[in-house]
Amino acid sequence: MNLKRKGPRFLGLCPFHNEKTPSFNVVPAMGHLQMLRLRQAATASAS
Numbered sequence: 024m025n026l027k028r029k030g031p032r033f034l035g036l037c038p039f040h041n042e043k044t045p046s047f048n049v050v051p052a053m054g055h056l057q058m059l060r061l062r063q064a065a066t067a068s069a070s
Contacts, residue, residue, distance in 0.1 A: 026033035
C-alpha cells in the first residue's frame with residue numbers, strides 16, 4: 024500500500040475499494056485509521 028504524508032496524516036487508496044481518489048487516512052499519533060469514503064474509523068492495535 025502506498026501512503027503519502029500530509030501533515031500528521033498519511034493518505035492512500037483504500038485497500039478495500041476500487042477508487043481513484045485517496046480516501047484511506049492513517050493518523051499514527053492517534054493510533055487510528057479511517058476510510059473517508061465510508062466515514063468509518065478503526066483503532067490500530069498490535070496483535
